[in-house]
Amino acid sequence: MSIHNPREEYGKVLLELARENRDIIALDADLCKSTMTCMIEEELPEQYVEMGIAEQNMLSVAAGLALTGKIPFANSFAIFLTSRAFDQIRQAICLSKLNVKIIGSSAGLSDFGDGSTHQTVEDVSIMRSIPNMTVISPCDAFQLKAAIKAMVKYKGPVYMRYTRSDMTDLTTETDGFEIGKVYKMCEGSDITVFATGIMVEMALNTAKKLKSEGISVRVVNVPTVKPLDRNAIIELSKDTGRVLTTEEHSIIGGLGSAVAEALRNERICIEFHGICDEYGQSSNEMQPLLDHYGLNENSIETKIIELLKK
Amino acid sequence: MPFKRKDKLPEREMNLNRRKLHKMKDYKELALKAYQIRKNILIAIGAGHKGHFGGSLSIAEIMATLYFYKMKHDPHNPGMADRDRFVLSKGHSSPGLYATLAEAGYFPKSDLPTLKNLGSHLQGHPDVLKTPGVEANTGSLGQGLSIGCGMAIGLKHNGLSSRVYVIIGDGEHGEGQIWEAMLFAPARKIDNLVAIVDKNNIQAMGPTCERMNTGDLVSKWRAMGWHTIEIDGHDVRQIAEAFDEAETIKGMPTAIIANTMKGKGVSFTENTAAYHNNSMNQELYNKAMQELDDKIASLSLTVHSEKSF
Numbered sequence: 001m002s003i004h005n006p007r008e009e010y011g012k013v014l015l016e017l018a019r020e021n022r023d024i025i026a027l028d029a030d031l032c033k034s035t036m037t038c039m040i041e042e043e044l045p046e047q048y049v050e051m052g053i054a055e056q057n058m059l060s061v062a063a064g065l066a067l068t069g070k071i072p073f074a075n076s077f078a079i080f081l082t083s084r085a086f087d088q089i090r091q092a093i094c095l096s097k098l099n100v101k102i103i104g105s106s107a108g109l110s111d112f113g114d115g116s117t118h119q120t121v122e123d124v125s126i127m128r129s130i131p132n133m134t135v136i137s138p139c140d141a142f143q144l145k146a147a148i149k150a151m152v153k154y155k156g157p158v159y160m161r162y163t164r165s166d167m168t169d170l171t172t173e174t175d176g177f178e179i180g181k182v183y184k185m186c187e188g189s190d191i192t193v194f195a196t197g198i199m200v201e202m203a204l205n206t207a208k209k210l211k212s213e214g215i216s217v218r219v220v221n222v223p224t225v226k227p228l229d230r231n232a233i234i235e236l237s238k239d240t241g242r243v244l245t246t247e248e249h250s251i252i253g254g255l256g257s258a259v260a261e262a263l264r265n266e267r268i269c270i271e272f273h274g275i276c277d278e279y280g281q282s283s284n285e286m287q288p289l290l291d292h293y294g295l296n297e298n299s300i301e302t303k304i305i306e307l308l309k310k
Numbered sequence: 311m312p313f314k315r316k317d318k319l320p321e322r323e324m325n326l327n328r329r330k331l332h333k334m335k336d337y338k339e340l341a342l343k344a345y346q347i348r349k350n351i352l353i354a355i356g357a358g359h360k361g362h363f364g365g366s367l368s369i370a371e372i373m374a375t376l377y378f379y380k381m382k383h384d385p386h387n388p389g390m391a392d393r394d395r396f397v398l399s400k401g402h403s404s405p406g407l408y409a410t411l412a413e414a415g416y417f418p419k420s421d422l423p424t425l426k427n428l429g430s431h432l433q434g435h436p437d438v439l440k441t442p443g444v445e446a447n448t449g450s451l452g453q454g455l456s457i458g459c460g461m462a463i464g465l466k467h468n469g470l471s472s473r474v475y476v477i478i479g480d481g482e483h484g485e486g487q488i489w490e491a492m493l494f495a496p497a498r499k500i501d502n503l504v505a506i507v508d509k510n511n512i513q514a515m516g517p518t519c520e521r522m523n524t525g526d527l528v529s530k531w532r533a534m535g536w537h538t539i540e541i542d543g544h545d546v547r548q549i550a551e552a553f554d555e556a557e558t559i560k561g562m563p564t565a566i567i568a569n570t571m572k573g574k575g576v577s578f579t580e581n582t583a584a585y586h587n588n589s590m591n592q593e594l595y596n597k598a599m600q601e602l603d604d605k606i607a608s609l610s611l612t613v614h615s616e617k618s619f
Contacts, residue, residue, distance in 0.1 A: 025467070049463060052497070057456045057490035064460020067395075067438070067446060068468060072460070088487075091450040092457060096438040 003166040004141035007105060010162070011036025013145040014073060017152055018047050024152065025065055028075045029055050035075040035105045055080045059088035059102070066098035071152060077111065078104025078161045079120040082127055093157050094132045100157050102127075107137075107161035108197065108248035112289045115282035120161075121275045125253025127159040128226045134179060135226040136160040137247075137255075139200035140167045143223055146177030154179055161197070163248075165286055168201050170221075182229045184236070188218035191242040191304055194233065196222045196255045199246040199273075199295070206300040217304060225255050233262040242307050246273040248295055269310050273303050338612055340546040343374035343413065345606045348575045349599065350409030354422040354432070357595035361425070363585040366406030368510040368543070368570040369477055373410040375549040376475055385415035388442045392470045395461050397446045399454020400479035400508065401435040402587070407444070408432050416443035452485025454478065455505055459495050462503040462563075473502045473557070481513030483524045489534075495563040496535030503563040504556045505536070508543065510572035514586045528567050536565040543568025576601055 018024040018040055029051045032038040041048040051058040055076055062072035074081065081104050082089070093100045104123060111118040127135045136151070136158060138144040144162055151158045158179075170185065185200065186207050195203040200221045207217035220236055222228070237243045243263065245256035256272035263270060275293050283289035290296055347370045355361030377383070381394040398407045405425065412419045417431070424430035431440040435449030446457045458476035465472045482488060495503055507527055511518050518524055532538040537559045541548040549568070556564035572586070573579030576598040590598060 022467075025464075046467070049498070052490075052494065054487075054490040054494065056453075056487045057459075057494055060453045060456030060487065060491075061460035061463070061494070063446070064457040064462070065464040066460075067457070068461050068464030070464045070467065087450050088453060088456075092447050092453055096447045 001168050003168050005166050006138075006141045006144050006162045007034070007036045007164065009141040009145050010103070010105070010148065011039040013148045015039045015043060017149065018044050021071070021152065022047065023069060023071045025049060025070050025072045026075060027051050027058050027062055027072055029053055029058050029080065031076055035103070037073070037075050055085045056088050059085040059100070060092055062100045063088070063092035063096070063098050066093070066100050071099055071101065073101045073103055075103050075105065077118055078107035078123050079118055082120060082123040082159065086126060089157075090130050094130045097132045097156050099155050101151050102157070102159045104159065104161045106164040108163060109280045109289050109293070109295070110164035110286065112283045112286045116279040119280035121248070121250045121280060122253070123159075123161055124225055124247070124249050124255065125257070128253060128258065132157055133226065134158045134224065136179070136224055137197040138162060138223050139197060139221045140170045142169060142171045142173050142175065143177060146175065147223065150177050150179050163198050167198065170201060170204065177223070180224045180227045180229055182232045182236070183221040183223070185219040185221050186217070188216040188240070190216045190240060191244060191307060192218045192220060192236050192240045193244045193246060193300070193304070194220050194222050194255060194259050195246045196225060198248050202295070202297050202300055203246055206297045206304065209297070210301065210304065215304065215308065222255055222259075225258050228258045228262055230262040233259055234266060237263055237266065237268050241268060242310070243268050243270045244273055244300070244303055244307055245270070246300055248274070250275050250277060252277055269307060271303055271307050273300060337547050337550070338609065340374050340379055340550070341371070342606060342609050343378050344370040344546065345575065345602055345609065347374055347406065347409045347413055349602050350412055350419065350422055351405045352595065352598055352602070353419070354405045354408050354425045356423055356425075357592045358589055359426070360587060360589045361405055362402045362587050363405075363579050364512065364572040364583070365400055365403040365479060365508065365510065365586065366409070367574050367576065367579060368572050369403060369406045369508050370575065371544045371546050372477065372506055372508065372549055372568060373406055375546050375553065377410050377414045379550050380553045381475065382472065385411075385443065388416060391468070392472050394472050395445045395458070395465070395474045397448065397454045397458045397461070397474065397476045398436055399448055399458075399476050400451065400482050401448030401454070404434065404436050407436060408441070411441070411443040414443070417441070451479070451482045452487040455488055455491035456494070458503055458505070459491055459498070459500055462500045463498065466502060471502070473504065475504050475506060477506045477508055479513070480507055480509040480511060480524055480527060481518050481521070483527070484522045492531065492534040492536070499561050500563050501560050504553065505563065505565045507531075507565065507567045508570050509567055510570045512572040512581070512583050512586070514583065516583050531565040531567065535562060537562050538565045538567065540567045541569070543570035544574060575605065
């Protein structure tokens, strides 16, 4: 399977869209070579605003731009957008339903070296709680590109989180993307796994492995955590009767909580897989860090087997 | 944001308003407008209800000069693309904004007493989606100047010569984001932006110099790279001239440090933190109204309309 880097693909697709649509404006807070909006700065300087190291100002400036009909894309590491500038997002952007796109890179634990100050395992929870907000977490670089295209067409605030590292291609360049839809990645009858972001690939690998052991796992990719496709979640849960959610995020308030909310009136056995109310920490490599927090295929497998015993 | 007016004014009144709006350079008329705005502020808050009197009354002349002299706007077409924009960064002074918008004809004056009623379009703090003429949601202090920066960039990008006016409180300078925007606007050479500091020297809990001393704001704004003008914020001529001067400044934003008096216009609300957010009983309310009526009567008798007020 081939891989693509989501940051590079993001830069490419935003540039492509910005060439066609002069209203698209990229804003960046001194991280443009990391978020790859440097591609806009270089080719379309008129559509790039350097904000300096001032995320709060950036989100409010984005609000002002949206109030004049622009489609601002505010870029930084996910943590600095969703935590540092939470008030600006809540007060100006979401309260007025402004057409601001908030693109959080280095989400989850993916800024492994920088440690807990730069990692975010609460962003989905925080953003999901704000009325009018849409929350997107793509499973690969192709889906990220499709999501960016979809959010330009959608008028309203959107938060997207994505990982820093390369992602295996799980979708294709021609696959469509609709905000608010879930995508079945593989069919199974014993249990349904709802996964988002980098956990989709791990869930798929686990499903393949378990298939050879006679366990049939359905994997559903949930790239839009809000608004959640509630009817689809219920439909895809009912026949298996058992559900596991998996996310590179705290189990408080993220995908797991969203799915549990959707299934609150159903007789479904549900378990959560994610980070258990902890901060991240530094690691020289990503994999040992994921292993430390149990964000790996073994851990998903264990959860599934435990669930099937219930 | 596009709005649909529910109650259209009669055609004749509309035309009258339109004619007046951009032409009014009669300082006496502007001074009278400011006092009418003050009356509207009292009507909006009402007797026995808590409201932000102090910071609303202190900006009356600035608001009158913006909406009845300087700004290009149309109360009957609040979404007009090339309108100038106004952002009340100190959003708690919303009664001052609503009083002005009603006076200009954005909505009927009879809406004013519905302020903060459940279901009213007049929220405690300005709401873009609810009130015709409101341009930005503010209330969490420190954000309006940044929003204004974004608007100014967006308007230029749209090829418009529209200008953006933002009122900030002096106490509001306690918020760090104000200083982020103060650095940002000159760095990006945003010259269609005017920041007006309502320097009334009093914040919610007392004198600004005691709560969080903001010091010499003129030097500070100038040092940050703004074309900085200091004026008497109750003198409509000085206000109008400062706005005119700002329009001639290219390559940098303009800051107008307007020395004002908190609670200006009503004897017992002047220069005190007590009426930052407070209520008046019926007796005090009547007294305040009487004082404003008396002032309007004496202003009306003044002969020279070109003199400063």
